[in-house]
Amino acid sequence: xxxxxxxxxxxxxxxxxxxxxxxxxxxxxxxxxxxxxxxxxxxxxxxxxxxxxxxxxxxxxxxxxxxxxxxxxxxxxxxxxxxxxxxxxxxxxxxxxx
Numbered sequence: 001x002x003x004x005x006x007x008x009x010x011x012x013x014x015x016x017x018x019x020x021x022x023x024x025x026x027x028x029x030x031x032x033x034x035x036x037x038x039x040x041x042x043x044x045x046x047x048x049x050x051x052x053x054x055x056x057x058x059x060x061x062x063x064x065x066x067x068x069x070x071x072x073x074x075x076x077x078x079x080x081x082x083x084x085x086x087x088x089x090x091x092x093x094x095x096x097x098x
Contacts, residue, residue, distance in 0.1 A: 005056055005082035007075060010094040012052030017090050019047050030090055042067055046078055050091055056082055 016031030064074040
């Protein structure tokens with residue numbers, strides 16, 4: 001993977017990775033059953049939008065609109081979060097499908 005997640009790349013959960021609400025928490029399980037917890041509402045929404053169809057830019061635009069937040073800041077934060085998810089092996093970074 002490159003130094004950071006590209007805004008024109010398409011994130012999708014890696015095979016065997018899943019996310020779900022568990023009480024007031026949101027848990028992402030990797031293929032080995034290790035967990036990532038403590039996602040804030042915007043991070044949860046980013047995760048939910050990582051469906052292998054939208055670019056990172058489109059995910060950030062959707063989140064910015066839903067949360068009425070600054071689009072540039074949301075894009076920066078989204079790319080940072082996606083970079084970390086990729087580093088943890090939780091998502092794949094696909095090339096944009098046109």
